[in-house]
Amino acid sequence: MSTESLAEPVNRVRPRRLGSLRLRLTLAVPLLAATVVGLFEWSLGGFEPLADGLARIAWLVLLLSAAQLLLIDALLLRPLRRLAAGCEAMESAPVPLSPEAAVPAPGRIAELDRIGHAMLRARGSLWQQDQHARELRRELAQQRDQLQEAHSAIEAHQRELAGLVRTDALTGIANQRAFDEALRREFKRAQRQRGLLAVAVLDLDQFKQFNLAHGTAVGDTALRRVAALLKERFKRDTDVVARLGGEEFVTLLPGFGMAEAQSVLESLRDDLRALRLPDGQGSLTLSIGLAAASPAHPYLSAQALLQAADEALYMAKHAGRDRLSLAA
CATH class of the missing domain: 3.30.70.270 (Reverse transcriptase/Diguanylate cyclase domain)
Structure with missing residues (x-):
């Protein structure tokens, strides 16, 4: 079964759903408006004024229903129609199913090869730089240890010299x-x-x-x-x-x-x-x-x-x- 044959039932179902939703809203909104207006009029004067002003109530229900339907159409139904149209456009776009369609052109293959080789060379260069950085860190650590040893030796010599400055070399007592x-x-x-x-x-x-x-x-x-x-x-x-x-x-x-x-x-x-x-x-x-x-x-x-x-x-x-x- 082709992609077009699968997409056709879906495309038919979506307009039906939107039409059914519009019909239900067209029936429900006047009923809701009549109920609201009737409750409001009854709260003002009871059943007798409600019967006398039936024509006026009908006009109010009609106007209120029309306003609500316009708002619902502008705020809800139109965005839904645009969304449905977008989905239909995406589904109707041709999709390559054959392996030949996915194979790039020969020039693309050569370009991809060059990019792959360049990435391999860059990876090798980064690995060499990382090794060089590790060698530098080891050398710096060794030099730091040597400097610490030299500093300790200098301090020991300074203490020894200070002792010699204050000590008689022959007898070992104070000078x-x-x-x-x-x-x-x-x-x-x-x-x-x-x-x-x-x-x-x-x-x-x-x-x-x-x-x-x-x-x-x-x-x-x-x-x-x-x-x-x-x-x-x-x-x-x-x-x-x-x-x-x-x-x-x-x-x-x-x-x-x-x-x-x-x-x-x-x-x-x-x-x-x-x-x-x-x-x-x-x-x-x-x-x-x-x-x-x-x-x-x-x-x-x-x-x-x-x-x-x-x-x-x-x-x-x-x-x-x-x-x-x-x-x-």
Whole structure:
């Protein structure tokens, strides 16, 4: 059966349905209008006025029905007719059913082939670009890791350099720079809190002759052992032991007055005499100059306190060495 033969019954059915709908509306609308007008007139005066004004009611029903039918035709029936006409036009359009009708022309085939090849090339190019982007991301990740490692190494070197700047390379204790900072800090604290602060400058007696007799290697070992002895003797958190240079050391003792510091330092001199030097090479003695700041004996500055201890050391040296001298 052909498409035209199937479409014919459908095309006949649609006008019939529209005509039936128009007929039903033509019958229903006057009845509805008469009912509405009759109810309205009855509500105004009852049945007797309704019978007297029958002609007028008939004219009202006729006019109201005509107006409603015109509105229904304009708003409903005409759009339905246009819709039906469009459907009939779509159904009456020829539809190719044979396979030959669906086969494109040879020129179209060649054009479609070119488009397909172009799409394949574009897909391959996109795949290569994606691979290249992945390689770049991997390289960037590796470089970022390397930069982080380099940054960590630089920070470690900076910490090491900062430690070297504040540490004596030979003995491992604080150097003069670190001691000067601690002295200024503790001096200000002692002034603020009206506390005690003792400073002792220590010098190994005849150390140049010791180096000449035993060699600088033995002398360096002796300096390291003296530094270890000082760290062991002065091990409070607030104590500071430093090497000023050569064979000269210094101790900072917060909270110690002259008497307390003197007692500890005399004991240190005894410990140094008993110190075992490398291979039993000779013995060492200490000359010490001690100064202490207190509310009863204040100093104008931290440098003045250190200078007083240094002058006391000078007096100990000239008094015969191997002794402790107190600042005036």
